[in-house]
Amino acid sequence: MDIKTLCLGILSLGDATGYEIKKMVAEGSFSFFSEASFGSIYPALTKLTDEGFITCRSETQSNRPDKKIYSLTKLGVKELEGTLEKSPKPDKNRSEFLAALLFAEAISPNRIQNLVDERIEYHANQIKVLEDLLSEKPTGASKFVIEYGLEMQRAAAKFLQENSKSLTD
Amino acid sequence: MDIKTLCLGILSLGDATGYEIKKMVAEGSFSFFSEASFGSIYPALTKLTDEGFITCRSETQSNRPDKKIYSLTKLGVKELEGTLEKSPKPDKNRSEFLAALLFAEAISPNRIQNLVDERIEYHANQIKVLEDLLSEKPTGASKFVIEYGLEMQRAAAKFLQENSKSLTD
DNA sequence: AATTACATGTAATCCGTTACATGATTGA
DNA sequence: TCAATCATGTAACGGATTACATGTAATT
Incomplete structure (x- = not known):
């Protein structure tokens, strides 16, 4: 599963910022089958926005960068549906x-x-x-x-x- | 585990060619926790040879490229021993x-x-x-x-x- | 007739991490 | 005082896959 799909999927569970997505992937139930760093999440979110699968609204904050809260669009839902129709790839277990x-x-x-x-x-x-x-x-x-x-x-x-x-x- | 260590380890079980290593990784008991393609195995073997961890003898064949059979050197055994002393990294399970x-x-x-x-x-x-x-x-x-x-x-x-x-x- | 197995190797490309850049606030 | 948390983003780098290049022989 590529990072773009991962972001789409996480956003299907609710709006989130890039920072929050990273946290979910590092600590939550996702951490047991996925990984991702800021260096891949932020560019993925930008791309998904350009493609119309998600939208972004900014929340101004003092003393730190604006929070960018992303939401799935209808097109994004369709895209995720399309991905979910396909059979998941076999597990990769590296030990x-x-x-x-x-x-x-x-x-x-x-x-x-x-x-x-x-x-x-x-x-x-x-x-x-x-x-x-x-x-x-x-x-x-x-x-x-x-x-x-x-x-x-x-x-x-x-x-x-x-x-x-x-x-x- | 990087591909060089994987090759070193497989060669610790017996001499092998790049082609055979690829087969073991694709089908044998290795296939459940590792992967590797020709594009990574052949260069790794070349590098390991340059570094003195393995040696290579060629077996002439008619109608196809010479078989290159690799063997661990004493230095290679030491290198692998050193790697095995370290604690293995946590599993990566991607589902x-x-x-x-x-x-x-x-x-x-x-x-x-x-x-x-x-x-x-x-x-x-x-x-x-x-x-x-x-x-x-x-x-x-x-x-x-x-x-x-x-x-x-x-x-x-x-x-x-x-x-x-x-x-x- | 077409595919698989044998056998090696390189180049283009992709995908992702690590490190860098910036900077305030809170808790140990 | 030092580390962690919050918050975004880019650039350099690394590691590996895919496709390309070449060619025979056996199997289906």
Whole structure:
């Protein structure tokens, strides 16, 4: 999913500024399947405005740049609908941990137990973050996505705990 | 993980040509956490050779370009060891499916059931692919990684089946 | 007859990050 | 006092994909 679609989608949930979009992508339920920096979000919003998919109104502020609040237009809704009709692309899961396991086997076998231990802690952290998000009582798809993430983290942690000994002996 | 490290790691499992590395990354147990195209693999191998981390011997073939078989050097082993000492970076999981769910809720709610159905089929396919890999009787970390992937796919499919109704009502 | 597998490599292009530029306010 | 939050935006740079270039042999 490109950043323009991501912005369109986030704006479908409500008006927002570029700064707010960045925050949602960095911290909210989006953070588990997407990333984006200011350097890509701001230009995307400008382009989407030029294309007529969103509009922008400015809110004057003292001591800092004007807030630019973006809203979806009817054309933008159509565009997003069109995108949603297409089948989502397969997931991209990139795990340095799994790669490290494969390579450590030959190169430094004594590192493996260590990698697994670190990983279990990693999952514990991820679970904590997701539980915090859940405690804010999200509803609908948002809740579903967070619970999905939680389930995946728990399944991964469980698998590690039950099977890691097969790696070290 | 950058492509140079990926090549180094794959070569730690045994000598290989660029073409073979590409195949492993596209089809083997690597395909579930990494990607790379010829356009990045060939230049990476050239660079690694220049840096002394791998060596290259050519095998003449009739009717097609010489096979260039790469091997890790001692320096390359050290380099890989150094990389493995560092903690792996957090996973990157990008799922257009999850994003589509969040956005479809507002824009085309009647698409949701459809998305979920497609997704269940997607998992079924992934499971088939992984089971095929398992049927080749891998061992060690390779087996572990494939079983890990299987477990994740099954957990995802199960979650969907048990919770998707909360999305549509 | 057409596609896939084999086998390597370069160039154009895209997409995105990082760093830079600017600057006030609030909390630790 | 130092970091973080708020707020936008551009330019340099990097990393990787796609398409191009070349050509045989086996399979469908």
